[in-house]
Amino acid sequence: MFKKVLVANRGEIAIRAMRACRELGVATVAVFSEADRNALFAKYADEAYYIGPAPSSQSYLNMDRIIQVALECGADGIHPGYGFLSENSTFAKKCEDAGIVFIGPSSHAIEQMGSKIAARNAMVKAGVPVVPGTNKAVASEEEAIEIASSIGYPVIIKASAGGGGIGMKIVHSKEGFKHALQSIQSVAASAFGDPTVFIEKYVEEPRHIEFQILADKYGNAVYVMERECSIQRRHQKLIEEAPSPVMTPELRKQMGETAVRAAKAIGYENAGTVEFLYSKGNFYFLEMNTRLQVEHTITEMITGIDLAKQQLRIACGEKLSIKQEDISIRGWAIECRINAEDPLNDFAPSPGKIRRYRSAGGPGIRVDSGVHMGYTISPYYDSMISKLSAWGQTREEAIDRMKRALYEYVVVGVTTNIPFHKAVLRNPVFREGRLTTHFIDDYKIIEDVKQVVIEDSAKGATLASALENKEQKIAAITAAVGSYMSNAQKQTK
Template sequence: MFKKVLIANRGEIAIRAMRACRELGVQTVAVYSEADKNALFAKYADEAYYIGPAPSSQSYLNIDKILEVALESGAEAIHPGYGFLSENSIFARKCEEAGIVFIGPPSKAIEQMGSKIAARNVMIKAGVPVVPGTEGAVASKEEAIETADSIGYPVIIKASAGGGGIGMKIVHSKEGFKTAFHSIQSVASSAFGDPTVFIEKYVEEPRHIEFQILADKYGDVVYVMERECSIQRRHQKLIEEAPSPVMTPELRKEMGETAVRAAKAIGYENAGTVEFLYSKGEYYFLEVNTRLQVEHTITEMITGIDLAKQQLRIAWGEKLPFRQEDITYRGWAIECRINAEDPLNDFAPSPGKIRRYRSAGGPGIRVDSGVHMGYTISPYYDSMISKLCAWGQNREEAIDRMNRALYEYVVAGVTTNIPFHKAVLRNESFRKGKLTTHFIDDHNIIEDVRKVVKEDSTRGATLASALENRDQKIAAITAAVGSYMKAADERKK
């Protein structure tokens, strides 16, 4: 196994990767920006190196500086986590050229999947079902309108280099198409440096279902169950669960084998995710995420497979320790992304200092976090506080445990989306597993959030009063003990 690995990321995913390394006896190297100099992940690592100012462009996206630290520290490999450079083919290639193992797929696989147009074409050749749409880039608005007319509305305009829900727009009719087309071109150019867009038929009432895959260096690929990720805001996931409520053994086998075929088509290695849209018995390829997903935790909870450790072992050159028929699951798991954001203000980020913090616990609960009381949520990075996961013998128990965990979770000082999660989990359609990617709008969840916020404000005032009384008592006891010790010292003299 590697002796030393650099983690080119921050926050909870940096700690997650470091935990896997520590269990395998691997030393870890952290890199941190000015904003993260006192962050938990930088303290958790065996070594930590400053790499630049707070803006990610000057720190966590600084390829040359990160490689410089890797070479200086003697790290044999780099784990990219998710976000930042995790799906950057240039970074992966530079690691390969420097003789440093990139813990992820080959740069060529990342490059193929980095372009949604290229990815569509590869999947079509591999016999993977894709949403009807253009085979290549759309050169002009006239061509785009002609394509949309032939496919039929609604359509979705996508940036070829897009990701993370950025660079997409649904258009329901010909009116307003030109404005939407130019808008996405502009976003694509500014966000990704590539104005290329394409058109797809918009799948109505879709579910977002993804399959976790593991692939070693010897051509063996397996799918490790699926995850339902339909609860989203602006195409970004907020609640995930495994398995999917809509799945049957027959459908799982078919979609899982399709995911394996997709991975083999691009010569994939390591952990990755093949994402699909599912609607009315049909499924379509969406994209391949060439990294470990945020929501990998719930797959670990139902299968018992440590995906982060598997990443390290595959990168080291080990064969997969199991075959497809060996992979089974038990129970149900749900993940809620706890973010510092205001769901009543269009989920606007809420940076600031966490004044009080108490995470949930108890049976079946897992919390992956990189924060603590006194920690400052920076405006420079993602607003995630933690990933709260609940496991149960079945979906009903997992939901009930998550409700209990959300009740226990205390975060003061910043606005969080905990009320949003409470509102979704109490929704009858959610409890019945009737999900689509439009769930928030279709069920007017924000109005339910307002009710939860009102309920929580009453409880919060009571809790704040209790904590204040507790702090006053602790201060009084501390002062009394101090006086007693001082008096004892005087008597000794």
């Protein structure tokens, strides 16, 4: 096992990786930017080092500085978390060259899956079903228009180097195609430094279902069941659940074995996720995330497998101790991403200081968070406050527990998307499990959010009044104690 691991990330995922290390007796190292100097994750680690100013390009994306810190402090492994450098093949290669273990797949596997075109071609070769589309970069506007017409509208234009839901657009007719193509090429060049795009047939009314994979360097691989991730906004996941409401044992086996075949086709090692689109009985490879997913918590809740620990064990050379027949599902779990953003203002970020904070608790509730009262949500990074997960014996119990947990959750000082989650969970179609990636628009969830905000306003006003009265009482008591101590000191003198 590792002796010391540097976590090249921040927030809740940094704490998650450090918790796994601590349970395994591994020392932890945090790296932090100026904005995170007093952050919880930096205090939680055994050691912490400043790596640069707040902008991520000067801190959390500074590969050479992070590796320098790892070498200087004697870390023998680097856990990248998710986001930032977690799927950067160059960083993984730099770690390999420096003699530090990158706790994830090889740089070669990351590179293969980092290009959607290369990934698509690798899957075709491995016999994994893919959505009809191009197998190479689009060379010109004329060629793109011809390809779209031959595939048939609607189509989706994707950035080859894209990720995290960025760099894709659905086009329903020839009239809007040219503008959409130019837009995605521009986004791709700006966000990923690569304007390359390709075109696929758009699968209508799809579900987004992903399979968790664990694989070691000895050729052993298993699928750790599936997650339903269809509640999305602009291809960004907001609510996930495990298992999927649409799954049958036969379909699970077929999709799971396909996911394992996809991983083995590229010699994949460590934890990863194979994502599929599912529609009308058919499924198609979407992409592979070569890292630990944000929503890994719900897989842990239904299987009892600690995925972060598995990452560490696999990375330090241990054989996978879990066989496919050892993995089973117990109950149901749902995760809501609690973000500092305003769902009634196009989900605009809401940075600021958290003045009051009380997370949910009770039976079946898990909160993964890196914030606390007095913490400032920075405009420089993702606006996530926490991942709120609820487990139940059944899907209905998991939903009801999540509704109760959302009722308990108190965040004062920034606007959050808690009303959005409340609106989704009480929607009858959601409760029936009839989900697609267009759920939010199809069922006008934002209109329901407005009603939730109105209903919550009375509770919020009452809470604010109670907190104000409490603060006044604390201030009065503090002043009285101060006066008493001052008088006592005078009398002593």
